Amino acid sequence: MTPTLGCRPAWARDAVFYQIFPDRFARSERVAKPSNVRTWSSPPTPQGYHGGDLWGIIEHLDHLVDLGINAVYLTPIFQSACNHRYHTHDYYQVDPMLGGNEALRSLITAAHARRIRIVLDGVFNHASRGFFQFHDILENGPDSAWLDWFHIHAWPLVPYDGGRPANYTSWVNNRALPKFNTDNPAVREYLMQVGEYWIREYDIDGWRLDVPVDIRTPGFWEEFRSRTRALKPDLYLVGEIWREAADWLRGDRFDATMNYEFAAAAIAFAGGDRVSKALVSNRSYRPFPGTDAAGYAQRIEQLQSAYGWETTLVQFNLLASHDAPRVVSIARGDKATLRLATLLQMTYPGAPCIYYGDEIALRGAKRYDRPHRDPDARWPFPWHDTSSWDRAMLGYFRELIALRHACPALRSGAFHQLHAKGQQYVCLRRDDSDTLLVAVNAAESPAELRVPVSPHLVDGQPLAAVFGSETHATVAGQHVQLPVPARSGAIWRAIRQ
Template sequence: MVIKTPEWVKDAVFYQIFPDRFSMGKPPQPHYNNHIKANNLESWHSQPTPQGYKGGNFWGIIDKLDYIKDLGINAIYFTPIFQSTCNHRYHTHDYYQVDPLLGGNYAFQEFLKQAHQREIKVVLDGVFNHVGRGFFFFNDILENGPFSAWLDWFKVEKWPVSAYDGSLPANYASWVGNRALPQFNHNNPQVREYIMQVAEYWLHQGIDGWRLDVPDQVKVEGFWQEFRERVKNINPEAYIVGEIWKPAEKWLDGTQFDGVMNYQFTEATLAFAGGDRILRQHVDIPPYYPYPPLNPRKYAQRIHHLLNLYDWEITLTQLNLLASHDTARLLTIAGGDIKTVEIATLLLFTFPGAPSIYYGDEVGLLGGLDPDSRRVFPPPQSWNQNLLKYHKNLIQLRHKYIALRRGNYQPLYADEHIYIFSRKYSEETIIVIINIDTQPRNITLNLCNFPIKINEKIFGDSTFIYEQIDGKENIVFNLLPRSGSLFI
């Protein structure tokens, strides 16, 4: 079987946005007077709470599109945007309506138009395993009990349904036993068709792909194969990426997803870049393990294993990330250590697959586990400008050099402190060197064992020289403490 994945994803740099917290804007006239305004929002800059709304919307995101474009982003992944009764919107009420707090369907269409004008792709979060209690078909069951016309859309175990009384068991199937999230009966052909039509509808509206929430919870045979077929029939270049935290061979056989959120890369890279600086209290709850520390040799082994799990076409369209709305913030995980963030970010932008930045990480936004990781995007006076410049430079290099996007990945050297690898595409070869030691390091490599001609440094502060020792030509790298550099 020849596996085909979207070409644009191989050249993409993603930006993940949690819509309630990114930016609040005002709609243009004449729509401003018709804009539905909330009257009980949390203060924008106060600490986020589990249930409070900040009021971010698509008008605010439109205002920030030039910033996003200037950063070098060409794809955005949104956490859920549909009508819901929670700030994260994983409790869907209506899959055909963008939440009114976000500006509704009109604001989203205006955003989509302006994003596409800037050549920015848009991927939405598809929460197709479960819904909120206010979802019409489940709400009909709450109102009419066993007389509901939509009874078989969910798995009711006993009457009367106990949707709100915490003193009683939730007597219907729900996500991880959470009564607020009734689980679809995916064996029902009507449910299956409904979900497929939702996916098709938003593709017809112009979105560029779906990120699928907890797709491993949908157990029905052939469900995701049909989903892929229907999506690709509308847009063969639509991106389908699943939220799978563990090795995902089962879903990446070419018949289901184009990639997954690559938490396997996340945990290895943080364990290598941060070592014992990783704060366990910020990583113990999500199901990934950026600990214990990895030295360069062990990191090389983990990366070798990871790169051999999937077909190369799939590897090139993995969604690689260092943090998300389900984890603590990168800088907080690293205990405030900027060098850990820099090394991990360099590895992110030089790894096969599409890199993804969680909004605000590029300017040093802090935050522990949910809800703290979902703080509002900070004002410019709070930005770490050096970290922002670091991100911009790496993004620019990734766009400039095809080897960093599509080139083969080859580990070249690893010891207790130094890791070297190459990305090669046709005649273009990029060399990446990482020193995780707190001391400067010099390394001499004989050109017989390092047969790659380096001409110049393109990123970082480390240096190199060629010299002859005992009649043999060598290359000597002088590496700064806890740093990374790129050479060509």
């Protein structure tokens, strides 16, 4: 595949994202907290607050810089009555518990000074029971001035009693989330202006857009892209679509999707039969059953064929998120699965995203025999207990990210799959000045891989180990021998002669 660049933001090719769930990342003394906030180290619950805030993120930006992060995706930050803030009360007000609008402005200023971009989460399909216009309907019934902002079917509205009909449309029948009537021009204009406001007034760098497929109003997302891009031509737009979604990435709506299809393939290969089907059975992606290298390579080929190179270069490639179990949990506690999947992620074209805490192997679900529960992937970051950090994992992430930044070929170079047999996989990344081989051995025993490298490399050409190995290699007979220990991976760089 030959690298090209079109209407997608060029900076996304070079981005390494870090996803932050604000209530659980860091808590600052600058923001006064209500008395019933949970202690920081206590187990997360579906509705409890731990009191993380945006000032806390500012105070720990150096951790992100040290890790090699240059882009942050924040889950929703607008005023809300839930810890994840997908139930928006006010689209123009950052939640006071997070520090308010001043904290966001300070965060963006501090992040931009460190060359870190900020992407916000936009929830425009539905609001909340506390959203002013919907609350007005609850208070005034048929006399409300805002009836046509939502889908009202009968009276009275029943927003809390699950034993009676709600009488209004809500997202996935969750009556806490009344669905906007985006066919109403006034609603549509309101949401467009929200999208524009945070770009114009706060200089955000992108939007991650929640459940976009559920907004079926023709032209909605095309207009959103046109209007927001008019304000910031390199704005990054990511749609939360779990399936293969090439039809959404034709240049008229989004630049990328949350690439759960890549995550599923990488985890299925890296984890193999360790993957807990029960844990992910209630999610919208399928990192099961475990697959071999050939199965992984085939899925990668399908994804690249579906999206094309230009889109592949800026896809949002995650392995975990607030909506999915952590990789170590999916693999029943096996940390090697996280290391291998991360090696695949960081050497694949697109923008990799680390879910907060994965770099220290932050705990997730401890029971693997039942469906995932969201709080299990939302533990607070243990700043107070650095002894709990997996320092080896942190070093692994740092070294791998640093190599990605140092090697343009790993970000935007051509991509070729050279070897996919059994549990061993090798790909090549190449640009005009650099060639790298990435080898992964997902098996329980060491492997000596004989990899065909013609026409990319020539006989006699040496390769220097640059990650995960100290053994160098030389091309002979149009092949190269790569020794890879069990459950590990390595990267070699071709030496030009």
